[in-house]
Amino acid sequence: MELFIKNMVCDRCKMVVQNEVTALGLTVTQIELGKVTVLEEHIDPVKEQLEQKLNTLGFELLTDKKVKTVEQIKNLIIASIHHSDDNLKVNLSDYLSEKLNKDYNTISSLFREVEKNTIEKFFISQKIERVKELLAYDELNLNEIAFKLNYSSVAHLSSQFKKITGISPSVFKKQAEDSRIALDKL
Known part of the structure; x- marks a missing residue:
């Protein structure tokens, strides 16, 4: 079972x-x-x-079947970002559709209905939390982090980071752990 x-x-x-x-x-x-x-x-x-x-x-x-599916979506995203050394090389929609064996439009609508948020916003929030974690560890520079998380450029990562957190990655790095959010709270 x-x-x-x-x-x-x-x-x-x-x-x-x-x-x-x-x-x-x-x-x-x-x-x-x-x-x-x-x-x-x-x-x-x-x-x-x-x-x-x-x-x-x-x-x-x-x-609840809908909630189960949404949790599967979240767990697939979390695993791909936080627990894998491989960057997600395929499109997120293709990845989720393949893993869940369901049409992406169906998955997306269900996620929005249950979470009142989009899969893309959840995905971005998880990536930003991973960036925060990697910045706090201070083992990789921003170029390496951008590559590791499959950003098209450091500028794109920085722009998205500032849009979500309100501060630049360099300011965050100075503030370190204070801005981190537990994964289950996102």
Whole structure:
């Protein structure tokens, strides 16, 4: 059985969720961002406990089909930006359509309906958070960050960064961690 979980956005989240699911006696066969597959076909005896425990930890067990799909979209975007060393070389719409096996217009409309925001704006906000993270680490310069995140130029990255944050990347770098937002809060 597949369980879809909101706010499961990093490897630490996966570990915490796996520990909680296992503690309830369920057998985890696969885990990825936003989704846990368990061996058991019915979790009714422990479902309420699981929901309560997950909620306590800042997660949410999803049951609505539309919300599940939107969480899959978010998790694919987060994984492509924050957990992959490969830049997204293909068009975002093609990538999401292929991964979800659905038409992009359908995906986009559903996302807008549920989130009251566009996929593109969510994608950009995730990229900007990644830029902030990389700037705070101070291991890459702006040229390298622009390349890593598949920006067409440093000017494009800087322009988008300033539009979203209100400050330039260099000013942010001086302010460091103060402007970071947790991924699950975006």
